[in-house]
Amino acid sequence: MVLMSVVMFLPNFNPGLVDSTPSETIQVLNRYFFWSALFAFPAFVVLRLIAARIYGSTLLRAVQSGAVAQDALAESEWHVLQRLDLLQVQAPRPRHPVWRIVAWAGTRAGRVTFGFLTGLVWFVFVAELYIAQFFNYRGATVWLNQTLVQLPWFHHLPATLKNPWNDFFVAAAIVFVAWRLKRMVIWLKSLHRY
Numbered sequence: 001m002v003l004m005s006v007v008m009f010l011p012n013f014n015p016g017l018v019d020s021t022p023s024e025t026i027q028v029l030n031r032y033f034f035w036s037a038l039f040a041f042p043a044f045v046v047l048r049l050i051a052a053r054i055y056g057s058t059l060l061r062a063v064q065s066g067a068v069a070q071d072a073l074a075e076s077e078w079h080v081l082q083r084l085d086l087l088q089v090q091a092p093r094p095r096h097p098v099w100r101i102v103a104w105a106g107t108r109a110g111r112v113t114f115g116f117l118t119g120l121v122w123f124v125f126v127a128e129l130y131i132a133q134f135f136n137y138r139g140a141t142v143w144l145n146q147t148l149v150q151l152p153w154f155h156h157l158p159a160t161l162k163n164p165w166n167d168f169f170v171a172a173a174i175v176f177v178a179w180r181l182k183r184m185v186i187w188l189k190s191l192h193r194y
Helices: 002-013 015-019 022-065 075-083 097-105 108-135 140-144 164-193
Strands: none
Touching: 002 015, 002 022, 002 108, 015 022, 022 075, 097 108
């Protein structure tokens, strides 16, 4: 939200932008979006890695405590845990305070409390979008493309400064390459089976 909203205030930080030509404005915006992406993309990847680590450690504990049966695992998860010899059920450990809170969340009072808190978090998320749009309205595409809801991409140049066909062809090329890579992976897997 901050990176998206700062664009509106760039002329306040650098008064020379007010009198700049369209090509200079595009250069400044491209530099800003590049440095913003240099921060946002690694932050997004680190967030995904942390989520994967939490999922993996929780799944391992759930399998070893007996809370999740082996037949409930996906085939790839089962193979990895089997290969690492981690599928043994172990004696239960003392409950962590967080797990006690999770158990309490299953009660009626816990469901009401966490339901209210979930609604509050979603309201804050939606309010954040309205606040960002209030400070800097850039069209409907921004409403559909929020950071960390999708892959972060907020390279929004005014339509008068940019040719939209470049982005269309780049997106079409990316989709084509991804489709061909998928077909090649399927073909290689079929060869590996024989």
